[in-house]
Amino acid sequence: MSETNRRDFLSASAIGAAALLAPSGVHAAADNMIKVGVIGCGGRGRGAAINTLDGNPDVKITAIGDVFDDSIKSFIANVGKAKSTKDRLAVTPETTFVGLDAYQKVIDSGVDLVILASPPGFRPIHLEAAVKKGVHIFTEKPVAVDAAGIRKVLALVEESKKKNISIVAGTQRRHQKGYLDTIAKLQNDKAIGDIVAGRVYWNNTNSIWFRPRKEGMSDVQYQIHNWYHFNWLCGDHIVEQHVHNLDVANWVLGSHPLRCNGGMGGRVRPCKDPNVDGQIFDHFALEYEYPNGFILQSFCRQIDSCSPGVVEEHFVGSKGRCRMKDGLWFINDEEIKGGPIGPYVQEHIDLVNSIKSKKHLNELQQVAESTLTAIMGRMCAYTGKSMTWEQALKSQENTMPANLDWNGKLEVSAVPVPGKTKLI
Numbered sequence: 001m002s003e004t005n006r007r008d009f010l011s012a013s014a015i016g017a018a019a020l021l022a023p024s025g026v027h028a029a030a031d032n033m034i035k036v037g038v039i040g041c042g043g044r045g046r047g048a049a050i051n052t053l054d055g056n057p058d059v060k061i062t063a064i065g066d067v068f069d070d071s072i073k074s075f076i077a078n079v080g081k082a083k084s085t086k087d088r089l090a091v092t093p094e095t096t097f098v099g100l101d102a103y104q105k106v107i108d109s110g111v112d113l114v115i116l117a118s119p120p121g122f123r124p125i126h127l128e129a130a131v132k133k134g135v136h137i138f139t140e141k142p143v144a145v146d147a148a149g150i151r152k153v154l155a156l157v158e159e160s161k162k163k164n165i166s167i168v169a170g171t172q173r174r175h176q177k178g179y180l181d182t183i184a185k186l187q188n189d190k191a192i193g194d195i196v197a198g199r200v201y202w203n204n205t206n207s208i209w210f211r212p213r214k215e216g217m218s219d220v221q222y223q224i225h226n227w228y229h230f231n232w233l234c235g236d237h238i239v240e241q242h243v244h245n246l247d248v249a250n251w252v253l254g255s256h257p258l259r260c261n262g263g264m265g266g267r268v269r270p271c272k273d274p275n276v277d278g279q280i281f282d283h284f285a286l287e288y289e290y291p292n293g294f295i296l297q298s299f300c301r302q303i304d305s306c307s308p309g310v311v312e313e314h315f316v317g318s319k320g321r322c323r324m325k326d327g328l329w330f331i332n333d334e335e336i337k338g339g340p341i342g343p344y345v346q347e348h349i350d351l352v353n354s355i356k357s358k359k360h361l362n363e364l365q366q367v368a369e370s371t372l373t374a375i376m377g378r379m380c381a382y383t384g385k386s387m388t389w390e391q392a393l394k395s396q397e398n399t400m401p402a403n404l405d406w407n408g409k410l411e412v413s414a415v416p417v418p419g420k421t422k423l424i
């Protein structure tokens, strides 16, 4: 940190003052706690830090990193005053990093486990660095925004397994009792017979947040600040959000799709200049084909004043139907009960237990496949063409700008036009 930042940090962290007393190494040697680093200190980074502290008495946060100083300050303020924190926010000015290379410094700071919660465009780079270092990982979803990123992530699966790295992904439904019990009934007990059709939704009643440019921001800074609206960072909302529902479909069906038969998508929200307004769509409607010709319909929408809002996975079988919606699970008329611990905490309990027991969970492959499922849908909607899984995986699209310069200019492409936008 610069001297100014260091001073700001110290004054901003009055709440966390106790947390600043000892460097992480001292704590760890004395008490054998699991040392956690957080990369990306925004909404989810803060949330995940509190979730792991809530669920695991033997973890402490010893390093944090972000590209914006403001996020660091608000992390310290928020996590510092959380009930479960006590003295377990153990970061010091020396273990607090700001900048595009902050991720590497967090990983190199002596942590046992990293929480990756930056915008997803950076995820393959952050995952690669964490696997290389051999630290355990909680990775938010999605794990990439394009096929180049997915190939990088898939290449880490074997290496992470060989190194006994535990990896849990933020597809938290996989750690939620209601989902686990319902899907076990579908798969093991054939509770609705043979599953013959499915549909998944993330249809919002409003549009997504938009963060206007602040004075003095470069193009790169503005795009990272308002990351949801730029594809190299977000991958569009089908990838960023609907990946949750597509992940449930892949889980229920025991496979990723073999092709996306196309569909459609577009943007109702006006766009005068993609460099200002962003370039993402606000609706997608797609058809995925799985083994044995199984068809899954997928819908996601972020348009103001539309209704109903629905976030749901729905499967129809030869003996009935199953609906998983808003924390409720039904097989025909029977309700499957959820558990007392929320999935955002449970996933961190499961991760830490897997580290301690050395029965290493590794969810990288499944979250990479769910992410590619969403990327494939986006490519189909953008181009207006259908596509196989292999075509999606081999796509040469690589959205990460070469030589990213924090103070640099960065032009983005126009909003895609189905039928005209070409598959790379």
Ligand SMILES: NC(=O)c1ccc[n+]([C@@H]2O[C@H](COP(=O)([O-])OP(=O)(O)OC[C@H]3O[C@@H](n4cnc5c(N)ncnc54)[C@H](O)[C@@H]3O)[C@@H](O)[C@H]2O)c1
Residues within 6 Å of the ligand: 039, 040, 041, 042, 043, 044, 045, 065, 066, 067, 068, 071, 099, 100, 102, 103, 117, 118, 119, 120, 122, 140, 141, 142, 170, 171, 172, 224, 240
């Ligand atoms: N599992 C879930 O239910 C869930 C919910 C919300 C968000 N998320 C995921 O969490 C991730 C972050 O979302 P959010 O809502 O916290 O966004 P956010 O904008 O609130 O926070 C992102 C933070 O990352 C920082 N950042 C940007 N680039 C960085 C980089 N290269 N290195 C380090 N830090 C960087 C930003 O400055 C910001 O503080 C996304 O992938 C999102 O999909 C998951």
